[in-house]
Amino acid sequence: MPPFVLAIVDQLRRRGLPIGVDDCDALRRALAAGFGWTSGAALTELCVMLWAKTEAEADMVRAAFARVDAPQWTLAVPAQPAPAPVEATGDAPPMEQAPAPPAVDAAPAPPPVAAPGRGLPAAPPGTGRADTTLVMTPQYPLTEREIVQVWRGLRRPTRHGPPVELDVDETLRRSARLGLPVPPVLVPARRNTTRLLLLVDRQGSMAPFHRYVEHVEQAVRRAGRLSALTVVYFHNTAGAADPGLLHAVPDPFDPAIDAVLPALAPLRDGTLYRDPALTSPVPLREVLDAVTATTGAAVISDAGAARGTLSPARLLDTAALGKALRAAAGAVAWLNPVPAAGWRRSTAEQVARHLPMFPLTRAGMYQAVDVLRGRPFPVARPL
Numbered sequence: 001m002p003p004f005v006l007a008i009v010d011q012l013r014r015r016g017l018p019i020g021v022d023d024c025d026a027l028r029r030a031l032a033a034g035f036g037w038t039s040g041a042a043l044t045e046l047c048v049m050l051w052a053k054t055e056a057e058a059d060m061v062r063a064a065f066a067r068v069d070a071p072q073w074t075l076a077v078p079a080q081p082a083p084a085p086v087e088a089t090g091d092a093p094p095m096e097q098a099p100a101p102p103a104v105d106a107a108p109a110p111p112p113v114a115a116p117g118r119g120l121p122a123a124p125p126g127t128g129r130a131d132t133t134l135v136m137t138p139q140y141p142l143t144e145r146e147i148v149q150v151w152r153g154l155r156r157p158t159r160h161g162p163p164v165e166l167d168v169d170e171t172l173r174r175s176a177r178l179g180l181p182v183p184p185v186l187v188p189a190r191r192n193t194t195r196l197l198l199l200v201d202r203q204g205s206m207a208p209f210h211r212y213v214e215h216v217e218q219a220v221r222r223a224g225r226l227s228a229l230t231v232v233y234f235h236n237t238a239g240a241a242d243p244g245l246l247h248a249v250p251d252p253f254d255p256a257i258d259a260v261l262p263a264l265a266p267l268r269d270g271t272l273y274r275d276p277a278l279t280s281p282v283p284l285r286e287v288l289d290a291v292t293a294t295t296g297a298a299v300i301s302d303a304g305a306a307r308g309t310l311s312p313a314r315l316l317d318t319a320a321l322g323k324a325l326r327a328a329a330g331a332v333a334w335l336n337p338v339p340a341a342g343w344r345r346s347t348a349e350q351v352a353r354h355l356p357m358f359p360l361t362r363a364g365m366y367q368a369v370d371v372l373r374g375r376p377f378p379v380a381r382p383l
Contacts, residue, residue, distance in 0.1 A: 004070045011064045012051070016143040019051060026050050040072040056144050140215050142362055147219035150365045154372055155225065156294060157190040165189050193294050195228040197287070197329060201301030202233045202276055209337040213300055216360065230290070232272040238284050239270020241320035246312055255310055255350050257319065258381050266327050267320035291328040296372035298333050300360065304347035305338040315350050322355045323383045333368035335360045353380040
């Protein structure tokens with residue numbers, strides 16, 4: 001195998017693409033069969049077909065080839081011989097050839113000359129060749145495969161539907177009890193009944209994280225093992241709670257709202273959106289009414305941590321939304337794209353006292369999935 005391919009494999013492994021011995025052996029056998037030798041681009045596409053499973057992984061493989069100083073070659077295609085002229089038979093009269101028109105020496109048209117103008121000088125003409133050293137592939141903290149592996153753990157298998165699977169233990173138990181051969185005992189197949197409600201904060205301080213959050217959202221959609229997935233969007237908060245409760249806080253300089261939590265009603269009147277552009281509104285009450293006991297709710301928002309702001313009104317609205325989600329869904333988890341060190345002295349630090357909040361990393365998503373599966377997570381003041 002060419003040595004530069006090993007450097008490419010090392011790059012892909014560092015980027016999270018698990019290229020193993022079987023993948024390298026598949027490339028070796030494909031090269032031995034004659035594939036990928038016509039040009040450098042053909043070798044690149046061969047590796048894409050063998051190693052990539054998604055478009056993002058295909059771009060990752062092409063980017064790795066662009067980074068490595070790999071030789072570029074193109075095998076010349078042999079020219080096809082011209083067909084032999086067909087000889088005329090004696091039965092058919094010879095065809096007279098029309099005289100060729102006289103050649104006219106047409107003077108070439110003069111090249112266009114740009115009119116002199118003022119302002120910035122014109123850009124130099126391009127060479128028509130792409131700069132392969134520039135890698136325009138987005139690189140996120142987590143690959144799609146890593147995110148899919150995390151969210152596939154969100155499972156709650158239950159048996160329902162027609163009996164299609166053999167229950168070996170029950171079949172043997174009946175046969176031993178009766179002392180005779182018995183028909184096989186069939187049971188329904190296990191199916192994942194978990195539903196996920198994903199609430200994504202958009203615009204404002206979340207704008208720098210849009211691409212990464214969209215990447216995570218698409219990976220969750222492609223995990224493909226959930227019974228149902230509902231994605232809705234909001235901006236900062238989904239609605240407003242009773243602002244008069246802020247006047248009942250004993251210490252106005254204390255950001256905690258523990259004293260008014262018993263009087264805080266769950267938020268039911270609010271607005272969510274079905275599209276990331278926030279142009280297709282849907283009532284919050286309608287979304288909550290569709291939530292079942294097997295539904296887990298995950299919120300992706302910075303909760304004011306991106307700007308380091310502490311807003312008592314936003315904290316009150318978020319706590320009211322958290323109460324509504326806890327009353328409707330089985331479990332609630334919060335994923336914050338800002339690292340945990342950036343939550344201090346912001347609304348996010350106070351929200352984390354009431355709801356399980358984790359950073360939007362691999363370890364944080366594993367913890368969030370555990371919470372959504374029903375594992376308890378201690379918080380300072382549960383809602």
